[in-house]
Structures are given as C-alpha cells and as structure tokens.
Amino acid sequence: MNTNSNGYTIIYATVMVVIVALMLAIVSSVLKDTQTANIELDKKKQILNSLKIDLEGQDAAALYDKYIVKEMVINHNAEVIDTTKFCAFKIDFLKELAKKQEDKRLPVYIANVDGKIKYIFSLRGTGLWGPIWGYIALNENRNSIFGSYFSHASETPGLGAEIAYKPFQYTLIDKKILADDLSFKSISVLKPDNNPNNEYEIDGIAGGTITSKAVEKMIFNCLGEYNAFFNQSNNGGTK
Amino acid sequence: MSKLFSEKTKQVFLGPLSKNNPITVQVLGICSALAVTSKLEPALVMGISVTIIVAFSNVIISLLRNTIPNRIRIIVQLVVVAALVTVVSEILKAYAYDVSVQLSVYIGLIITNCILMGRLEAFAMSNKPWESFVDGLGNGFGYAWILVAVAFFRELLGSGSLLGFKVIPHAFYQAGYVNNGLMILPPMALILVACIIWVHRSRNKELQEK
Numbered sequence: 001m002n003t004n005s006n007g008y009t010i011i012y013a014t015v016m017v018v019i020v021a022l023m024l025a026i027v028s029s030v031l032k033d034t035q036t037a038n039i040e041l042d043k044k045k046q047i048l049n050s051l052k053i054d055l056e057g058q059d060a061a062a063l064y065d066k067y068i069v070k071e072m073v074i075n076h077n078a079e080v081i082d083t084t085k086f087c088a089f090k091i092d093f094l095k096e097l098a099k100k101q102e103d104k105r106l107p108v109y110i111a112n113v114d115g116k117i118k119y120i121f122s123l124r125g126t127g128l129w130g131p132i133w134g135y136i137a138l139n140e141n142r143n144s145i146f147g148s149y150f151s152h153a154s155e156t157p158g159l160g161a162e163i164a165y166k167p168f169q170y171t172l173i174d175k176k177i178l179a180d181d182l183s184f185k186s187i188s189v190l191k192p193d194n195n196p197n198n199e200y201e202i203d204g205i206a207g208g209t210i211t212s213k214a215v216e217k218m219i220f221n222c223l224g225e226y227n228a229f230f231n232q233s234n235n236g237g238t239k
Numbered sequence: 240m241s242k243l244f245s246e247k248t249k250q251v252f253l254g255p256l257s258k259n260n261p262i263t264v265q266v267l268g269i270c271s272a273l274a275v276t277s278k279l280e281p282a283l284v285m286g287i288s289v290t291i292i293v294a295f296s297n298v299i300i301s302l303l304r305n306t307i308p309n310r311i312r313i314i315v316q317l318v319v320v321a322a323l324v325t326v327v328s329e330i331l332k333a334y335a336y337d338v339s340v341q342l343s344v345y346i347g348l349i350i351t352n353c354i355l356m357g358r359l360e361a362f363a364m365s366n367k368p369w370e371s372f373v374d375g376l377g378n379g380f381g382y383a384w385i386l387v388a389v390a391f392f393r394e395l396l397g398s399g400s401l402l403g404f405k406v407i408p409h410a411f412y413q414a415g416y417v418n419n420g421l422m423i424l425p426p427m428a429l430i431l432v433a434c435i436i437w438v439h440r441s442r443n444k445e446l447q448e449k
Contacts, residue, residue, distance in 0.1 A: 003305075003306060003307070003308050003309065004308060004309055004310065008308060009308040009310060009311055012306070012307070012308055012311070012315075013311060013314070013315075016315060016318060017318070020318055020319075020322045023322060023326075024322060024325055024326070027325075027326050027329050027330075028329060031329050031330065031332070031333040034333035034334065035329070035332045035333045035336075038332065038333065038336035039336075041336070042336065042340075
C-alpha cells in the first residue's frame with residue numbers, strides 16, 4: 001500500500017485524531033470525580049491556612065469540619081440568605097463578584113479557634129501575570145485581622161510570588177480594616193521601606209510592586225462587598 | 240527468554256543508563272532536569288512519568304511504524320506523546336494532587352522533552368515493539384536516575400530533609416549547621432549535573448573528546 005498518497009495521509013490523520021480524542025474524553029470523565037474531590041480538599045486547606053492552623057501531616061477535611069462551625073451566604077445588606085452546610089463553600093466567588101450588587105451571594109465562613117469566633121472571607125483578584133486569590137480571617141470584632149492566606153497562578157518567583165509565603169501573610173496580622181467611624185478603610189500595601197507604622201498599612205514586596213498593589217486592590221474590592229456585615233455587631237444590631 | 244534478552248536488547252537497555260545517558264552524554268531533556276530537582280519527590284514522579292511515557296509511546300510508534308505516512312510522521316509522534324502526557328497528567332491530578340500542583344507545567348512540558356522525540360524518531364521508527372519498549376525504559380531510567388541523584392543532594396543539603404522527612408539531626412543545627420539556600424536555587428542543579436558529567440567522563444575515558 002502506498003502510505004505516501006494524499007488520500008491515505010488524510011484518512012490516517014483523521015482516524016488517529018478521532019481515536020485519541022475519544023480516549024482522552026473517556027479518561028477525563030472517569031477521573032473527574034476524584035479530581036473534583038482533590039480540588040475541594042485543596043480549597044479546605046487554603047481556608048484553614050488563613051486561620052494559621054498547621055496542616056502538616058493532618059487530615060484537612062477533618063480539621064475543616066472541626067474548625068469551621070458554620071457557613072452562611074449573605075447579600076450586600078448583610079441579610080443572611082442561606083446557612084446550610086457547605087452553602088458558602090459551593091459558591092464561586094469570582095462569578096458572584098461579576099454580578100449586579102443586589103444579586104450577589106457573598107460567602108462567609110465562621111470558625112471557632114480555641115473558643116473564639118473568627119470570620120473568613122474569600123478574596124479573588126488579578127495579579128501581574130494571572131489570577132491571585134486568598135482568604136482572610138477577621139477576629140470577632142469584625143475589624144482586626146486574625147490571619148490571611150494568598151496564592152497565585154503565575155506571579156514571578158522570588159518577587160510577586162512571595163505573597164504565597166508566611167512572611168508576607170503574617171504582616172497583615174492585627175491590622176484593621178475599619179476606620180474609627182466604622183467606615184470601610186481596607187489595607188494599604190506600601191512601597192517597601194516606607195515604614196508602615198499605622199494599623200492600616202503593610203509593607204509591599206521589593207520588586208513585586210504590581211503584585212503587591214494587586215493584593216491591596218483585591219482586599220479592597222472583595223472585603224468592600226461586606227461593608228454592611230462589618231458594621232453589624234455579632235448579635236445582629238449595629239455596632 | 241533468550242530471544243527477549245538477547246545481547247542487543249541488553250545493550251539497548253544498559254546503554255542509556257551509562258555510556259549513552261540522555262542527560263549526561265547526549266545532554267537532552269536537561270530543561271526539566273533542572274526545574275524539578277529541588278525536592279526528591281517531584282523528581283521521582285517526573286522520572287517515573289517520563290519513563291512510562293517514553294516506553295509506551297515508543298511501543299505505540301513502533302507498532303504503527305509501517306503505517307505512518309512519512310510526511311506527517313512527526314505530527315503522529317507528537318499526537319501519541321501528547322495523548323499519553325495528558326493521560327498521565329489527569330491521573331496525577333486525581334491521585335497525587337499535591338505533586339501535580341508542584342510539577343505544574345512540567346508534566347505538560349514532557350511533550351516537548353527532547354528525549355521523547357529523539358527516541359521516537361531515532362529508535363522506534365525503525366525497530367520492533369519489544370526493543371523499542373526496552374529502549375524507552377532504558378532512556379527513561381537513564382533520565383530518572385540523574386534526576387534522583389541531583390534531587391537527593393539538593394534536598395539533603397538545601398532543606399536538610401529527604402522526601403520531606405528531616406534527616407539532619409536537630410543537634411547539628413544547634414551546633415551551628417545551616418542549610419545551604421543556594422542548593423534550592425536553579426543554578427545549583429546545573430552545577431550538580433556538571434559534577435555528575437565530570438565524574439562520569441573521568442571514569443569512562445572513551446567519552447572524552449580528543
């Protein structure tokens with residue numbers, strides 16, 4: 001048979017592509033459930049990281065069930081819409097951010113760390129090269145920061161990518177997001193060595209200015225959605 | 240049995256482990272060798288993945304070798320490799336999620352690993368499936384043992400651990416021992432590969448250029 005004729009080449013290529021496509025489709029659908037479970041477990045680890053919990057060698061799913069005592073979904077007026085199990089966990093926060101103000105469903109995770117209530121909020125934003133994301137945990141006063149976690153898809157290693165490490169994340173601890181009159185002030189990420197001396201500023205990363213500013217913008221945009229919730233006291237009234 | 244392990248097949252398997260090593264002699268596929276060797280675990284996974292992919296793509300191409308139209312043979316080789324890499328990457332995502340996150344793009348980049356295309360074009364296109372399989376295994380292991388050797392020293396000296404377990408006793412640190420941060424950085428991989436090539440060449444004089 002002439003394996004060099006045009007007809008043979010075209011048929012060969014077509015058959016090959018169809019077989020390969022079929023095979024990949026089967027593999028992908030068979031493994032989908034296990035992969036989704038892994039992604040969910042990873043999300044749980046990220047949320048626990050914002051609570052400064054050491055996950056080394058521990059079952060993250062069990063720890064998640066232990067620390068996260070309640071999940072709820074609220075709207076921008078801080079009215080609770082949903083409090084079923086995993087209601088916040090299932091929300092794709094990025095999609096909610098793109099919706100109209102009154103349609104947004106905002107996830108809040110409520111954790112109990114050593115008897116103290118902590119509130120965890122999702123963060124989604126864009127860095128220099130790709131998406132950045134994280135979680136931020138506030139203390140019971142809904143103002144001072146208890147812990148934070150950031151990660152990124154493709155920031156520059158050694159520069160912007162430093163946001164994924166503890167030295168940067170720990171600078172946020174005990175900073176505040178509300179001004180004295182309870183208006184939302186957020187956190188400013190300063191150019192390095194500008195000596196952040198008040199409770200609303202942190203040091204940026206040298207050489208990672210765009211990523212640092214992206215973190216600032218992300219915190220401002222995402223936490224800004226919860227303004228009404230921050231002004232609420234823990235029993236539902238205003239502060 | 241004697242046919243399966245003839246002198247030639249043995250040579251096909253043992254050659255790439257030493258005198259014809261893809262990394263230290265042919266200097267192929269070193270991009271990934273430098274990138275994934277700061278820890279032992281990803282290096283092991285990468286070595287196993289490449290071995291599996293190179294062995295099976297060799298077999299598949301060898302089985303198809305008489306039917307492949309000459310003009311699109313590189314494309315056919317690429318499709319076979321890309322399909323296998325995608326399958327391996329999906330399996331890793333399902334059963335070794337942390338490792339797959341760590342290896343991130345490098346699993347995908349196995350497709351462009353020079354060792355694979357080199358073996359397919361140079362060996363599988365003109366040899367029988369069994370020999371091609373052995374050749375794939377040989378080259379895969381040849382690649383893997385260099386990776387593991389480099390990763391062993393980088394993790395041991397750079398992080399004081401092996402496979403994530405601390406092996407340098409706490410007393411050493413109290414006595415003033417410090418992990419060598421340079422070991423974690425990419426240049427050290429290059430220097431370690433160079434050291435292996437140096438030892439390798441001084442032991443095998445026939446590899447030295449006149």
